[in-house]
Amino acid sequence: MKAADSLSELQEHIRHNYADLSKRLQQVAKYILDNSNSVAFDTVAVIAQQAEVPPSTLIRFANAFGFSGFNDMKQLFRRNLVEETTSYTDRARLYKQLESDPLPPETPKGILEEFVRANCQAMNHLVSQISEENLQQAVDILQRAENIYLIGLRRSFNVASYLTYAFRHLNKRAFLIDGLGGMFKEQLSMIGPKDAVVAISFSPYAQETVMLSEVASKAGAQQIVITDSQISPLASFSDVCFVVKEAKVDAFRSQSASLCLAQTLAVSMAFEERE
Numbered sequence: 001m002k003a004a005d006s007l008s009e010l011q012e013h014i015r016h017n018y019a020d021l022s023k024r025l026q027q028v029a030k031y032i033l034d035n036s037n038s039v040a041f042d043t044v045a046v047i048a049q050q051a052e053v054p055p056s057t058l059i060r061f062a063n064a065f066g067f068s069g070f071n072d073m074k075q076l077f078r079r080n081l082v083e084e085t086t087s088y089t090d091r092a093r094l095y096k097q098l099e100s101d102p103l104p105p106e107t108p109k110g111i112l113e114e115f116v117r118a119n120c121q122a123m124n125h126l127v128s129q130i131s132e133e134n135l136q137q138a139v140d141i142l143q144r145a146e147n148i149y150l151i152g153l154r155r156s157f158n159v160a161s162y163l164t165y166a167f168r169h170l171n172k173r174a175f176l177i178d179g180l181g182g183m184f185k186e187q188l189s190m191i192g193p194k195d196a197v198v199a200i201s202f203s204p205y206a207q208e209t210v211m212l213s214e215v216a217s218k219a220g221a222q223q224i225v226i227t228d229s230q231i232s233p234l235a236s237f238s239d240v241c242f243v244v245k246e247a248k249v250d251a252f253r254s255q256s257a258s259l260c261l262a263q264t265l266a267v268s269m270a271f272e273e274r275e
Contacts (some may be wrong), residue, residue, distance in 0.1 A: 003066035003073075007080035012075070013065055015126060018231065021064070027053050028061040034229045034245065040077040044070055049165065072084065100199070115254060118247030122257040126247050138224045138240045139268045143165075145196035145222070148174045149188060151212050152200035159226065159258050160202050166266035170273060177212060184208055185215065193220030199234050199260070200226040214238040224265075226258060 004010035014029050021029055031051035032039060039047060047070075048055040058070040067073040142148060148167055152160025162177060169173035179189045191197070197216040200211040210233045216223060217237040225238035228245065237242045242261060247254040 001064070002068045004076065007076045010065065010075060010215060011078055012209070015230070017065075024053050024057050025061050025064065026213060027051050027056055030229060030231055032061075033231070033252055034243070037081065037125070037243060037245070038248075039074060040081045047208065069177075073250060111249065113251045115247065117259065118249055119254055119256045122247040122254065123247060123260065129245075130242060134240050135264065135268065138242075138265060139272065141196050141222045141224060141239060142172070142198075142269055145194065146173065147191070147195040148172055149177055149195065149221070150174060150198045150200075151177045151197060151209050153179070153206040153209055155253075155255070156200040156202060156206070156209070157259075159255065159262050162199070163198055163262050163266065166263070167269075170266065170269055172269075179208060184212055187217055188212055189219050190215055191219045195219075195221045197221050197223045198226070199223060199231070199237070201234055202228040202253075203232075205233055209237045226261060 003015070004013055011033060018026060018029050018149065028051050031047070035050070038050065042050070044055050044058055048058055051058075062068075062070040062073040065073065144231050150160040150164045150167075152158075158176075159243055164174045164176040175187070177184065179187070195216075197259055199209055199213045199216075204229075213223060213225070213234050214237060222239045223232045223237050225232070225241045226243065226244060227234050228243065229235075230242075232243075245260060246257050
């Protein structure tokens with residue numbers, strides 16, 4: 001295979017050939033597709049650790065897509081990151097960051113600064129990746145729905161809770177599926193084709209959320225999915241799928257981008273109601 005000349009071309013090659021890759025190479029493919037900033041900034045050792053594969057697997061992956069090595073492929077990610085930055089000052093800062101590996105923050109102020117920096121990147125990525133068409137389609141689905149069911153477990157719970165709160169303030173029939181007493185299916189038993197579901201889950205995906213999305217799909221309800229991967233198990237059930245890449249500092253992930261998207265949906269509905 002001839003090596004891609006741009007990041008978008010490489011991503012298309014990966015998606016097209018994903019099913020034919022070995023399990024290990026699929027792990028790398030998933031990480032590559034969902035973590036372009038990490039691939040641009042992090043070392044091969046860090047990327048291998050995050051993708052849960054040996055460093056040699058990264059080299060095999062790059063070779064499979066026509067590159068002489070992983071660092072050769074990595075240049076596409078760095079070039080794309082710089083080209084997307086319009087400010088010359090920001091470009092210069094990016095070059096400096098790409099050339100050096102910063103030490104992890106140790107003080108509370110340093111941790112705050114790192115989270116703020118990472119969240120700024122996540123927000124910029126969000127606004128550049130989420131399309132106007134998908135946002136409008138999601139708002140239309142929510143406006144038409146007789147009932148809205150919100151599914152978000154574990155670290156996704158606060159996003160689902162916020163949306164339930166916001167939709168009820170918009171006089172929508174919104175129901176939070178929390179599985180109290182293990183009654184997940186019972187809480188979703190009345191769902192029908194005139195209803196909508198907002199399902200939120202990030203890796204490692206909650207199996208209950210995947211199960212409930214399948215139940216909702218069989219009932220004919222339209223689904224809006226907020227997740228972190230183009231190959232998330234929830235994506236196949238979605239009418240609209242938002243892929244959100246959250247900020248991450250060491251092993252700690254933020255939720256600022258997901259909550260920003262949730263608030264955008266709620267406020268957009270409020271403006272449409274007013275009109």
